[in-house]
Amino acid sequence: MRKNPLKAIWARGGVAVSAWLSIPSSLAAETLGHLGYDAATLDLQHGMISFEQALGMFQALSATPAMPMARLAGNDPTSICRVLDAGAYSVICPMISSAEEARAFVSACRYAPLGTRSYAPVRGQLYGGSDYFPHANEEIVKMAMIETRGGLDALDEILAVEGLDGIFVGPNDLAIALGQPPSSESDHPDVRNAIHTICTRTRAKGKVAGILCSGPQAALQRIEQGFNFVTCGGDIGLLTKVSRESVAAVHAGLPA
Secondary structure: OOOOHHHHHHHOOOOEEEEEEOOOOHHHHHHHHOOOOOEEEEEOOOOOOOHHHHHHHHHHHOOOOOEEEEEOOOOOHHHHHHHHHOOOOEEEEOOOOOHHHHHHHHHHHOOOOOOOOOOOOOOHHHHHOOOHHHHHHHHOEEEEEEOOHHHHHOHHHHHOOOOOOEEEEOHHHHHHHOOOOOOOOOOOHHHHHHHHHHHHHHHHOOOEEEEOOOOHHHHHHHHHHOOOEEEEEEHHHHHHHHHHHHHHHHHHHOOO
C-alpha cells in the first residue's frame, strides 16, 4: 500500500502543512496540490463540497504530491466509510466530546478485528494499491477535533483511545465553548490556556497535535507552541485576501 507521507514527516520530528479546501473544484484542488503542501484537506463539514465533488477532488489530488485528507461532516460510520472508500488517506472528525465518541470514530475507520469498517475500498484501493486491505488500518491517519467543553474536559480519556493518531483543535468552536467570540487566533487567556493544554498533553502522549490557522504567521506561532500539523489559511480566505489586495492596488494606481 502507498505509504502515508504525513506519518513519515512526524516520525522524523517534522511539521506537516495542509491546504484547506472549502470550494468544490477539482482544478483548485489540483492546483493547490502542486504548491508544496504536504496534504490537502477537503472540508466536508462547513465547506460547500458534496460527496460527488469530493470524489473528483480526490482524483485530482492523486496527480499531485499532496496527500488527500478530509474533515468529515460528522461522526457517522456510513459517511466515514464512503470518504475512505473514495480515497481519503487521513480524516479529521469534528465535535468529539468523549472517549466513547472517539472510539466510535476510530472503529469506523478500521477493518475488523480492530474496527467495524465495511469492506469495499472502491477508489481507495486504486489510489492506495492492491494490498490496501492489510495495511489500511495502519496507514490512514485518524484525528479527533477538540472544540467543545466536553471534549476539553475529556481530553485525557480521548487521548487514551487506541488507534487515535492525534488531536485537531477547532479554535473557533473552542472559543465559543469557553464563552468567547469565534476566533482562530483568540488571545483570551481561557482560550489560550485551553489550546496550550491540548497541545502539550497531546504531544506528551506521543500523538499528533494539529490546529486550524488563519495564515502563515499564525501557523508559525502554533508551531512554536508545539503543534506539528497546521494549516496556513483556507482557499476562500486566501482568495479573498489576494483579491482584495489586488483590486485595492489597481484602484490606488488609477489617475485622480
